[in-house]
Amino acid sequence: MKPTPSIRGGLIPRSAIRKLIPLSKETEKHGIKVIKLNIGQPDVETPPEFWEGVRHFKEKVLAYSPSEGRPEYLDALISYYSRFNLSFTREDIVVSQGGIEGVLYSLIACADPGEDILVPEPYYSNYLGTAAMAQVNFIPFTTRAENGYHLPERSIIEKCITKKTRAILFSSPGNPTGCVYTRAEMELLADIAQKHNLFLISDEVYREFIYGDTEAVSIFHIPGIDDHAVMLDSASKRYSVCGSRVGSIISRNKPFLDAVRALATVRLSAPTLDQLGIANCINTPDSYFIRVKADYKARRDIVVDALSALPDVVCHRPEGAFYVMLKLKGIDTEVFAKWLLTDFSHKGETVLLSPGAGFYATPGLGRDEIRIAYVLECGILKRAMEALIEAIRQFRLL
Amino acid sequence: MKPTPSIRGGLIPRSAIRKLIPLSKETEKHGIKVIKLNIGQPDVETPPEFWEGVRHFKEKVLAYSPSEGRPEYLDALISYYSRFNLSFTREDIVVSQGGIEGVLYSLIACADPGEDILVPEPYYSNYLGTAAMAQVNFIPFTTRAENGYHLPERSIIEKCITKKTRAILFSSPGNPTGCVYTRAEMELLADIAQKHNLFLISDEVYREFIYGDTEAVSIFHIPGIDDHAVMLDSASKRYSVCGSRVGSIISRNKPFLDAVRALATVRLSAPTLDQLGIANCINTPDSYFIRVKADYKARRDIVVDALSALPDVVCHRPEGAFYVMLKLKGIDTEVFAKWLLTDFSHKGETVLLSPGAGFYATPGLGRDEIRIAYVLECGILKRAMEALIEAIRQFRLL
Numbered sequence: 175m176k177p178t179p180s181i182r183g184g185l186i187p188r189s190a191i192r193k194l195i196p197l198s199k200e201t202e203k204h205g206i207k208v209i210k211l212n213i214g215q216p217d218v219e220t221p222p223e224f225w226e227g228v229r230h231f232k233e234k235v236l237a238y239s240p241s242e243g244r245p246e247y248l249d250a251l252i253s254y255y256s257r258f259n260l261s262f263t264r265e266d267i268v269v270s271q272g273g274i275e276g277v278l279y280s281l282i283a284c285a286d287p288g289e290d291i292l293v294p295e296p297y298y299s300n301y302l303g304t305a306a307m308a309q310v311n312f313i314p315f316t317t318r319a320e321n322g323y324h325l326p327e328r329s330i331i332e333k334c335i336t337k338k339t340r341a342i343l344f345s346s347p348g349n350p351t352g353c354v355y356t357r358a359e360m361e362l363l364a365d366i367a368q369k370h371n372l373f374l375i376s377d378e379v380y381r382e383f384i385y386g387d388t389e390a391v392s393i394f395h396i397p398g399i400d401d402h403a404v405m406l407d408s409a410s411k412r413y414s415v416c417g418s419r420v421g422s423i424i425s426r427n428k429p430f431l432d433a434v435r436a437l438a439t440v441r442l443s444a445p446t447l448d449q450l451g452i453a454n455c456i457n458t459p460d461s462y463f464i465r466v467k468a469d470y471k472a473r474r475d476i477v478v479d480a481l482s483a484l485p486d487v488v489c490h491r492p493e494g495a496f497y498v499m500l501k502l503k504g505i506d507t508e509v510f511a512k513w514l515l516t517d518f519s520h521k522g523e524t525v526l527l528s529p530g531a532g533f534y535a536t537p538g539l540g541r542d543e544i545r546i547a548y549v550l551e552c553g554i555l556k557r558a559m560e561a562l563i564e565a566i567r568q569f570r571l572l
Numbered sequence: 573m574k575p576t577p578s579i580r581g582g583l584i585p586r587s588a589i590r591k592l593i594p595l596s597k598e599t600e601k602h603g604i605k606v607i608k609l610n611i612g613q614p615d616v617e618t619p620p621e622f623w624e625g626v627r628h629f630k631e632k633v634l635a636y637s638p639s640e641g642r643p644e645y646l647d648a649l650i651s652y653y654s655r656f657n658l659s660f661t662r663e664d665i666v667v668s669q670g671g672i673e674g675v676l677y678s679l680i681a682c683a684d685p686g687e688d689i690l691v692p693e694p695y696y697s698n699y700l701g702t703a704a705m706a707q708v709n710f711i712p713f714t715t716r717a718e719n720g721y722h723l724p725e726r727s728i729i730e731k732c733i734t735k736k737t738r739a740i741l742f743s744s745p746g747n748p749t750g751c752v753y754t755r756a757e758m759e760l761l762a763d764i765a766q767k768h769n770l771f772l773i774s775d776e777v778y779r780e781f782i783y784g785d786t787e788a789v790s791i792f793h794i795p796g797i798d799d800h801a802v803m804l805d806s807a808s809k810r811y812s813v814c815g816s817r818v819g820s821i822i823s824r825n826k827p828f829l830d831a832v833r834a835l836a837t838v839r840l841s842a843p844t845l846d847q848l849g850i851a852n853c854i855n856t857p858d859s860y861f862i863r864v865k866a867d868y869k870a871r872r873d874i875v876v877d878a879l880s881a882l883p884d885v886v887c888h889r890p891e892g893a894f895y896v897m898l899k900l901k902g903i904d905t906e907v908f909a910k911w912l913l914t915d916f917s918h919k920g921e922t923v924l925l926s927p928g929a930g931f932y933a934t935p936g937l938g939r940d941e942i943r944i945a946y947v948l949e950c951g952i953l954k955r956a957m958e959a960l961i962e963a964i965r966q967f968r969l970l
Contacts, residue, residue, distance in 0.1 A: 175769045176799040176825065180738070183681040183831030192639075192837060213636075220634045228626075228845070234617045236815040241590075271669055271817065274839050283581040287685060287707055303838030309685055309707060340578070371573045401574040417634040417844030419669065419817070427574065433581030439590060440701030441672050445843040446815030447626070 182309075187302045187532075194511060198526050201515045207523045208515065209558040211546045214349065214496060218414040218469070218549075221462055227454025228447050238443040242435055243269030243422075250453040251407075251422055258381075260394050262424060268434050269444045270421040273379045273408030274300055277343070279423060280404050281308035283433035284373040285340040291375075292334050292342040294325065296499060296533030296540055298349040298377070313339070314535040319501040319543065322490035323351035325359045328366065335370050341404075342367060345377035346391075347384055350533050350545040351499045352474075352492025354384055357391045364396040364403075372402065373430070379408040379421070380495040382463055385471040388493040400426040409452040411496075414466075418448035470496050473548040473555055480559035484566065498546045499530065502566060507531070507544045510569055518568065520561040527562075580707075585700045585930075592909055596924045599913045605921045606913070607956040609944045612747065612894060616812040616864055616947075625852025626845050636841040640833055641667030641820075648851040649805075649820055656779075658792050660822060666832050667842045668819040671777045671806030672698055675741070677821060678802050679706035681831035682771045683738040689773075690732050690740040692723065694897060694931030694938055696747040696775070711737070712933040717899040717941065720888035721749035723757045726764065733768050739802075740765060743775035744789075745782055748931050748943040749897045750872075750890025752782055755789045762794040762801075770800065771828070777806040777819070778893040780861055783869040786891040798824040807850040809894075812864075816846035868894050871946040871953055878957035882964065896944045897928065900964060905929070905942045908967055916966065918959040925960075 198208045242248075248264045255262055270276035277300075285291060287309035293301065295314035305312050313334045317323040325331070331342075342363060346355040355363075367374040376393035384390050393403045408421035425431045438444075474491070477498050482489040489500035502510070507529040514524050530543025548555060596606045640646075646662045653660055668674035675698075683689060685707035691699065693712035703710050711732050715721040723729070729740075740761060744753040753761075765772040774791035782788050791801045806819035823829045836842075872889070875896050880887040887898035900908070905927040912922050928941025946953060 177682070177738070177769050177771050177828075179681050179825075179828045179831040180684045180687070182684055183828070183834075186831060186834035186838065188834055188837065215633075215635050217633060219632045224634065235613075235615060236618045236622065236813045237613050238611075238814040272840060278839075282705060283577050284575070286578045286580055289578070300838050300840070303834070307680060307835065307838065340575070368573075371575050373575050415634045416636040417841060419841065419843045427577075430575075430577045430581070433577040433584060436581070436584035436586055436701070437705065439586065440584065440698050440705065441676075442670060442698070443815060443817065445817045445846055447845055448843055 182306060186306050187299070194515065194526060197512065197515045201524065206519045208526050209523055209550065209554060209561070210526045211548070211558060212526045212528045214411070214547045214549060215416055216411065216414045216496070216549045217551065218466055220414050221455060221458045223455050223458045224413055224415055224451040227451040230454060231447060231450050236446055239446045239449060241438040241442060243267065243444065244446065244449045244453065246453040247420070247449040250456040254456050258390070258392060260392055266424050266426055266431070268423045268431060268438050269449065270423050271419040271441070271444050272410060273377065273406055273421040274304065276406040276421050276423045277301060277377065278304040278307055279434050279437045280375050280406065281305060281310050282437060283430055285310045289340045290336065290338040292331070292339060293535070294344050295535055296323070296350055296530065296543070298345060299532045301343065302535070312535045316536060316539065317351070319488040319490070319499065322492065323348065323353040323499060325355065325362060328362060331366060339370065339372060341373035341375050343375040343377070345380070347380035347494030349380065349495055350497050350528070352495045352497045354388050354493035355391065357389060360391045360393060360396055364393070364399045367402045368398065373404055374399065374402045375404045375406065377406045379406065379411055381407070382412050383467065383470060383496055384494040385467065385474060386493065402427070404430065409455065413452070413455045413458065415451065418451060419445055420448045420452045470548070472552055474498065476552055476555045477546055477548050477559060480563060484563065496548050498548065499543055500546070501543050503542060505542055505566070505569060507542060511544065513569060514565055518565050520564045523557060523561050524565070525558050525562050580704060584704050585697070592913065592924060595910065595913045599922065604917045606924050607921055607948065607952060607959070608924045609946070609956060610924045610926045612809070612945045612947060613814055614809065614812045614894070614947045615949065618812050619853060619856045619860055621853050621856045622811055622813055622849040625849040628852060629845055629848050634844055637844045637847060639836040639840060641665065641842065642844065642847045642851065644851040645818070645847040648854040652854050656788070656790060658790055664822050664824055664829070666821045666829060666836050667847065668821050669817040669839070669842050670808060671775065671804055671819040672702065674804040674819050674821045675699060675775065676702040676705055677832050677835045678773050678804065679703060679708050680835060681828055683708045687738045688734065688736040690729065690737060691933070692742050693933055694721070694748050694928065694941070696743055697930045699741065700933070710933045714934060714937065715749070715751070717886040717888070717897065720890065721746065721751040721897065723753065723760065726760060729764060737768065737770060739771035739773050741773040741775070743778070745778035745892030747778065747893055748895050748926070750893045750895045752786050752891035753789065755787060758789045758791060758794055762791070762797045765800045766796070771802055772797065772800045773802045773804065775804045777804065777809055780810050781865065781868060781894055782892040783865065783872065784891065800825070802828065807853065811850070811853045811856065813849065816849055817843055818846045818850045868946070870950055872896065874950055874953045874957060875944055875946050878961060882961065894946050896946065897941055898944070899941050901940060903940055903964070903967060905940060909942065911967060912963055916963050918962045921955060921959050923956050923960050
């Protein structure tokens with residue numbers, strides 16, 4: 175006899191973003207180049223300030239950091255946020271191992287098993303894994319490609335709220351949509367949270383990636399939200415350091431943050447070297463972000479210009495992050511994404527995409543949508559779009 | 573109105589090991605030196621091989637590592653374990669963020685909420701936090717100071733097993749006890765696991781720290797255990813790199829490890845630089861371990877020689893790790909540990925200890941026990957023992 179894993183262990187959702195990778199490796203074995211548009215792993219060079227920060231470590235023993243974070247790291251964050259007119263103290267912040275630990279700890283700290291978290295869908299697919307780990311239910315309200323995945327009207331959100339609802343979790347700028355909520359939308363969410371006494375968990379890891387004149391509104395810019403707001407952040411995208419595991423959980427609701435602090439104590443410490451690296455990234459010059467943003471804007475426009483012009487494609491120009499979510503009417507994107515790897519190439523290349531269904535909780539939704547991460551340089555992206563357009567044309571003829 | 577955290581958020585156990593730290597800071601403000609025997613943070617210098625490994629990273633982008641671990645890291649582990657006659661492949665291993673993430677993921681992957689995990693008590697107090705996060709029950713069977721915290725007889729363990737039991741979780745060499753299970757004890761646990769179809773989660777993070785002639789037995793040294801065994805490990809203590817967050821989860825039960833891999837995918841990546849540092853620690857010369865072990869053995873003997881001679885103290889000489897758990901008959905160690913900080917000093921010094929109750933699940937147990945982490949140099953430890961003996965004498969007179 176052999177012990178079997180837990181039922182929940184078998185149900186942890188396998189990543190929608192990563193599950194085609196084995197197939198993609200097969201494709202490459204056959205000599206076809208696969209342009210990877212599936213993972214939000216930026217190609218942007220990590221700034222030298224990170225490496226300088228790592229080298230600041232001169233102690234003889236690489237010891238545990240305080241569970242809530244190294245003081246240098248917390249102080250650098252405080253200084254960083256002050257640039258956005260956000261004023262925090264060390265007591266408001268707990269370091270997390272990447273943004274995702276912040277999601278997990280927030281869910282555990284605000285909801286008991288079997289309680290509900292409201293989430294606009296499509297949402298970042300790894301959220302679903304944290305919900306499974308925390309044993310909470312995701313109650314989705316749907317946003318639509320047709321209006322750029324902005325929020326639906328208030329009544330649609332409110333009708334999802336029951337006595338079991340404990341929080342609304344969202345990201346803006348959004349993954350996978352690129353949608354940046356307006357101040358009015360943030361105020362709407364804040365007002366709903368206040369009226370129904372909910373936590374408002376605002377994932378702001380793409381804060382720096384907003385293009386054009388769109389205003390960057392943090393949840394903490396909304397007056398009166400202190401008791402409800404939880405801001406999640408991560409250095410991964412901001413400084414192109416996904417392999418460092420440092421984020422933050424910020425709240426002025428003391429009992430909530432005390433619970434988060436207890437969870438952080440259980441896992442002892444976030445990585446010490448990474449915290450020092452990120453602390454020194456406060457010295458990254460503005461020119462870095464200006465250049466990076468200009469690059470991403472150009473990339474976004476290559477993708478959107480290529481695809482939004484196609485018939486039977488719904489593709490709004492997202493305001494931020496580095497993703498485009500789009501609808502390919504009449505195409506089963508799960509089948510299409512596999513077909514791209516098994517039966518298609520254009521000039522020796524094909525593309526790896528994330529099918530949309532993995533970003534939805536509602537069964538059946540997203541099956542004609544895909545997510546594109548535009549984290550590659552413009553020349554490659556242009557070739558990828560040429561191949562993708564040709565693929566859509568051919569696939570529609572099948 | 574203000575949203576309140578979850579009930580479970582309020583119940584996450586605050587660390588037994590760390591909770592006296594604020595009081596200790598107060599004591600130091602009054603000019604009294606506090607010798608810290610509470611936390612297993614070694615003072616041993618991190619070997620240069622770790623820093624060399626970190627410097628091996630030459631890529632321009634600090635990218636996500638594969639969720640299951642960097643290949644260099646996995647291969648280094650395989651090579652390391654082969655020295656102990658343990659043969660693994662990459663498919664048997666998933667990297668964890670420190671040993672503690674391994675505990676959490678193992679509990680989630682082997683048990684559903686409300687199911688039972690058997691644990692010998694006293695146990696590492698952070699286990700309790702992972703059980704709360706995983707929503708599983710700890711069912712303790714008690715080990716006793718009087719026989720050096722070795723396992724009780726088989727019937728005592730077996731009578732804790734019900735249909736809800738999914739695993740036995742233990743550490744050997746043990747935290748907080750320093751007890752190293754004999755081959756016969758490992759075989760007993762293996763036999764119980766096989767008979768009752770349980771997972772056997774063996775936390776072996778103190779593998780290197782065994783003194784004298786005691787044999788180092790891994791769970792994977794027991795024949796026929798492959799379907800049941802889960803080995804947890806961490807580089808933190810081995811190479812004195814607690815601030816790097818790299819451990820491992822090893823199992824040949826494929827459905828179990830698949831579930832662990834899915835959990836690892838949710839959290840994306842363990843820290844990349846730390847993995848490279850640890851990978852290169854495979855080159856740490858044997859002389860490093862020989863010296864470190866000799867140091868710890870001398871430290872252990874200072875503590876045990878000083879305390880085991882006292883009347884009304886039960887203090888066996890532990891075979892491994894760097895902890896001594898001992899019984900101070902008739903003393904409430906919670907009160908005593910606080911009194912040491914508020915009302916005692918000897919030659920301008922006092923000691924910070926971990927009271928025993930935090931290492932027990934059974935209410936009332938451990939209240940006359942303390943844990944001492946002997947992670948300081950011999951001279952300081954001798955002064956600490958002098959102060960502690962004087963404190964015990966004075967406290968008994970109160």
